[in-house]
Amino acid sequence: MQNNQNFAEKMQRDIEASGLPEAIKRKLIANLLLLKGKKVNMLVTGATGCGKSSTINALFDADVSKVGVGVDPETMDIEKYELGNLILWDSPGLGDGKEADNRHAKNLKAKLLERDSEGNPLIDLVLVILDGSSRDMGTSFELISNVIVPNLGEDKCRILVAINQADMAMKGRGWDRENNKPEPELERFLEEKVESVRRRIKESTGVDVEPIYYSAGYKDGDKPQRPYNLTKLLYQIVHYTPKDKRTIYANNINRDREMWEDDDDLKDYRDGILDDIAESVSECANVGAEIGESVGRVIGGVPGRVIGRIGGKILGGAFGVVKSIAKSFFGGIFGW
Ligand SMILES: Nc1nc2c(ncn2[C@@H]2O[C@H](COP(=O)(O)OP(=O)(O)O)[C@@H](O)[C@H]2O)c(=O)[nH]1
Ligand SMILES: [Mg+2]
Structure with a gap:
């Protein structure tokens, strides 16, 4: 871009x-x-089809299909996108069969343990995407508790968990297509899902996460759908990024206004983003x-x-x- x-x-x-x-x-x-010289490295992972590419495209207008400038030479499965000082690593999670899963786990571990030239962990932030339309969350929990969390080192704040495809969580029921938001019944369902994901991660790893639900939206098919809660997701990303690296997102976020229009109104996420960047x-x-x-x-x-x-x-x-x-x-x- x-x-x-x-x-x-x-x-x-x-x-x-x-x-x-x-x-x-x-x-x-x-x-x-000082800030200008910094780079952010974000690792995006989750089962194939959960919406990693869609999410990256919605957030950063990366045109992932074209921007794929390079594949990490050591780990053919992890794709690397360089958007100026924002570097995204897109890696499959688990659920692709035993052999592939072992390979993905090994690659993810190596990426998480990698250090930058100053000896700090290369990866600033790990975004784990869960497929909200799937009933089986088992492989995602396995990914989080066996692969991601054990290799985060001291800084457990590097993990963000987000449940995508909120619109499909009840097979498409309860999605108000006209206003692009969940109806009360689906909203309750999604809130329960968030709570159960939070609890399961806490139980298996001891780590506190604040999962959110969102929809990356889609452009394919006959009727495109705008994202939902994408500003909330961006707010979380900015908030959990080390303070000296937050300005980097400003140059890279999707400039299509439609992306940022529909969010829950629990907080003014735009204002939160400005606060974090100004800080x-x-x-x-x-x-x-x-x-x-x-x-x-x-x-x-x-x-x-x-x-x-x-x-x-x-x-x-x-x-x-x-x-x-x-x-x-x-x-x-x-x-x-
Ligand atoms: N309904 C719906 N479909 C989505 C959403 N996000 C992604 N998809 C669709 O899910 C499929 C897989 O998405 P993709 O981004 O390629 O997943 P990846 O394999 O994790 O990169 C595509 O057909 C997307 O259009 C969403 O929020 N809602
Ligand atoms: Mg993809």
């Missing part, structure tokens, strides 16, 4: 043009520069002391303790400015 608008560049221009104090501007821009830009290492100090120099003669507080307050202002810049960047996509 062509990034016709670069988030970091816009952010830098707008910060420079803002009324923020020079010291804060310099700090934010230095931080942006990433405005949160600088050791910000309190350093900004306090430079602002102190600007103001002059204020005792240290008070300077710290002034620093904090001004940073609060920086957060607001950064968030409004992010908001204008996302304006065309999220429709405001």
Whole structure:
């Protein structure tokens, strides 16, 4: 996908043009520069047919069928998509027969244990997709508890679990096609499914996950269907991504406004995404002391303790400015 608008560049221009104090501007821009050099590696896995490709296409407009620039040379089954600084690894889960499953498990394990050049785990986030239309969730639990979780290392927060094909969970019954959302009966069914997935994962691995249900939608067939809860899924992805890597998604999300229209209204996910991204830009290492100090120099003669507080307050202002810049960047996509 062509990034016709670069988030970091816009952010830098707008910060420079803002009324923020020079010291804060310099700090934010230095931080942006750091963020620009980062990459996110996301592993997407789940049984064949659960909707991995559809989900990647809906989220990132990756045109997975064409974008498949390279196959990981060591693991022929894992496909790699490079969208600028966003790198997606698409791997089958279990359920393809014993021999293939062993191979997939081995590949997944190796990918999860891989380290980047700084010695940190290469994979920032694992998205496990479950097929909501399937009654048999056994192989998915096996994948999670025997393959994914044991190889996550210390950081168990790297796993996200999402149940796709919410529209087909009751064989298509209970889906309000006109408004593209579940009717109350299906909604209850899906909520129970989420709860049972959460409980089963907790019981077998001890790990707390917050599964969500969604629909990646489809374009094939006679009647295309828009995604449902895709903004919620993106919010979770951004939220669980390390803070210094969250801005990367801004350049890659699907710019087709229709993708982001239908969500449950449990939370304002768009606003949550902006908050998380603004936090990433405005949160600088050791910000309190350093900004306090430079602002102190600007103001002059204020005792240290008070300077710290002034620093904090001004940073609060920086957060607001950064968030409004992010908001204008996302304006065309999220429709405001
Ligand atoms: N009804 C419905 N079909 C879906 C959804 N997501 C994917 N599909 C369909 O499921 C099939 C398999 O999807 P695909 O993305 O290729 O799965 P993958 O093998 O995991 O990559 C395709 O025909 C998709 O159109 C969904 O949310 N709802
Ligand atoms: Mg696929």
